[in-house]
Every structure is written in C-alpha cells, then in structure tokens.
Amino acid sequence: MAVNKKEFADRMAENGGITKRAAFQAVGLFIDTLMDYLGEDEK
Numbered sequence: 001m002a003v004n005k006k007e008f009a010d011r012m013a014e015n016g017g018i019t020k021r022a023a024f025q026a027v028g029l030f031i032d033t034l035m036d037y038l039g040e041d042e043k
C-alpha cells in the first residue's frame with residue numbers, strides 16, 4: 001500500500017487533532033530531517 005505525503009498528513013491531522021497545514025509541515029520536516037541523516041552515510 002502506497003501513501004502519499006498529503007494522505008499521510010491528512011490522517012495525522014485527523015488522529016492528532018491538529019490542522020492539516022501543521023500536519024503537512026510536520027511531515028515535510030520529518031522527511032527532510034530523515035533524508036539529511038541518510039545522506040550523512042552514518043551507520
């Protein structure tokens with residue numbers, strides 16, 4: 001099952017009781033941070 005960023009943020013907003021905008025920003029920040037760590041080539 002594939003879920004896109006918007007769908008994930010919408011569900012997060014619904015479950016967390018936050019705005020869709022805040023959830024979308026949080027998902028984006030999480031993905032960006034994860035990519036930073038993965039790009040550092042640390043184990």
